Amino acid sequence: MSQLRIESLSYMGRPPVDFFINDGECISLSGPSGSGKSLLLRALADLDEYQGRIYLDQKECHEFSAPQWRKQVGLLMAESCWWFDSVGDHFEFSENSKAINGWLSQLDFNPDVMNWQVNRLSTGEKQRLAIIRLLANRPKALLLDEPTASLDKRNIEKVEDLLTEYRKKNSAPTIWVSHDPEQEKRIASRHYRIKDDLIIEEGHDRSSR
Amino acid sequence: MITLSYLDLGAASLLVLALAGISFKMRLGLHNQLLISASRTVIQLLLVGMVLRELFKTSQLGWIMLMAFVMLTVAGRAVQSRQKRRLKGLWGYGIGTSSMFISSFAVTFFALTAVVSVTPWYMPQYAIPLLGMLLGNTMNGVSLAMNQLTQTAWQQKAFIEQRLLLGQDRVQAISDIRSDSIRTGMIPIINSMATCGIVSLPGMMTGQILAGSPPYEAVKYQIMIMFLIAAGTGFGVMASVFLTSKHLFDERHRLCLDRLKSD
Structure with missing residues (x-):
């Protein structure tokens, strides 16, 4: 069972928080901008310093090297970055080309997209490709920072379906940062909110999707 | 003369x-x-x-070493003061200075013992000018390269962190910036090797010729000097870039830009 458990996690001088996400469960996270949603995800990916403990599968973060941890606890940043010229160069390190092609067609990309130049991509295209790039690492848990903020309605639906399908198939605990209450209802079974530096669970809707 | x-x-x-x-x-x-x-x-x-x-x-080794040491510390200061964003504390000064020390002193020692074969090897007429030329050039290379590295890391924070997030380690995540910085530090010496004698006569050779040496002797010395400078600059630049880029990350492979300060 791959549960993500957070024990007295404190980051950037905030009071410690405790919560957990069961395997295959998705929680939504909301809160005003600047409330520290992205900082929380960065701490969970061990990209910023933190105090406390984070467990995946009962194993503590420091039992893994940092790169290993980040491959398992995949963080999708709100804005994707591409450091090489062509899209395909960013995928060279992953071996699951069959799965990647499946995801590409699910998000309406031709496999030829791998030869495209990054600077010709639109923001939305970059975002959808960044999601596939993240999944290509086969993460065991997902931390999604507003994954659909730059997408139109049709693509939002497709991305939601793809991510939910991946989450269920791989029993991946997921944190989904969203500003859209409708979306929160669609994708998550439990809803958290950051308020005054504290993470509060809202309501108790247990009818998991 | x-x-x-x-x-x-x-x-x-x-x-x-x-x-x-x-x-x-x-x-x-x-x-x-x-x-x-x-x-x-x-x-x-x-x-x-x-x-x-x-x-x-x-011609006493002690005094010559003291002189060499003074030259090195001044060069270290110059490298440090030319950085737009430098490492906090003694790190910036220490990395620049030790990189120059390793490369310039080793190359000078090699030249004195194996190439020119002076006896004693520390004969100041040879040791001090050679070291001076090496330090001067290494200093330029090292300060250019370190400045490029810290500046680019600062500007491309998002790119580096994206690579870390996808599971690259600290060496991979900064590898391209590192190569670019080494290139930046070595371009001046590569250019001057490629154009010397055509665009300008190198200073040392000019000096020797003005002082009455036969041109061919001056040319041979100049060729040796160019090779020494290229090696000294190259090794110094590599050492400084490797040490600096290592110090930009912590042991959990996080980019630590708070270790830099700007003027």
């Missing part, structure tokens, strides 16, 4: 004075700096001439 009298130097200084006068008339605000740095040239070179005269007389 025609020796220069102080009167000759005075004649040459008239040119600088004329330049300062024009700059004053044109309100360029440069006349002060120009006169101060011209005076510094005179004072520093006369002093170093005195020091060298005494050094050549005694």
Whole structure:
């Protein structure tokens, strides 16, 4: 069972928080901008310093090297970055080309997209490709920072379906940062909110999707 | 060889004075700096001439080492002061200085023992000018490369962190920036090797020829010097870039830009 458990996690001088996400469960996270949603995800990916403990599968973060941890606890940043010229160069390190092609067609990309130049991509295209790039690492848990903020309605639906399908198939605990209450209802079974530096669970809707 | 009298130097200084006068008339605000740095040239070179005269007389390893040490610390300061974003604390100074120490001193020692084969190997007439030329060039390379590395890391934080998030380690995540910085540090010496003799005659060779050496001897020395400088700069630049880029991350492979400070 791959549960993500957070024990007295404190980051950037905030009071410690405790919560957990069961395997295959998705929680939504909301809160005003600047409330520290992205900082929380960065701490969970061990990209910023933190105090406390984070467990995946009962194993503590420091039992893994940092790169290993980040491959398992995949963080999708709100804005994707591409450091090489062509899209395909960013995928060279992953071996699951069959799965990647499946995801590409699910998000309406031709496999030829791998030869495209990054600077010709639109923001939305970059975002959808960044999601596939993240999944290509086969993460065991997902931390999604507003994954659909730059997408139109049709693509939002497709991305939601793809991510939910991946989450269920791989029993991946997921944190989904969203500003859209409708979306929160669609994708998550439990809803958290950051308020005054504290993470509060809202309501108790247990009818998991 | 025609020796220069102080009167000759005075004649040459008239040119600088004329330049300062024009700059004053044109309100360029440069006349002060120009006169101060011209005076510094005179004072520093006369002093170093005195020091060298005494050094050549005694030829004692201890004094030569002291001189070399002074040259190194000054070069270290110069590298540090040319950084737009430098490492906090002693790290910036330490990395720049130790990189120059490793490369310049090793290459100079190699040249003295294996190439020129002077006895004793520390004979100051050879050791001090060689080390000076190596340090001067390595200093430029190291400061260019370190500046490029820290500046680019600062600007491309998002790119580096994206690579870390996808599971790359700290070496992979900064590998391209590292190569670019090494290239930046080595371009000057590569350019001067490629154009020397055509665009300009190298300073040392010019000096030797003016002082009456046969051109061919001067040329052979210059070739050796170019090779030494290329090696010294290259190794120094690599060492400084490797050490600096390592220090930009912590042991959990996080980018620590708070270890940099800007002016």
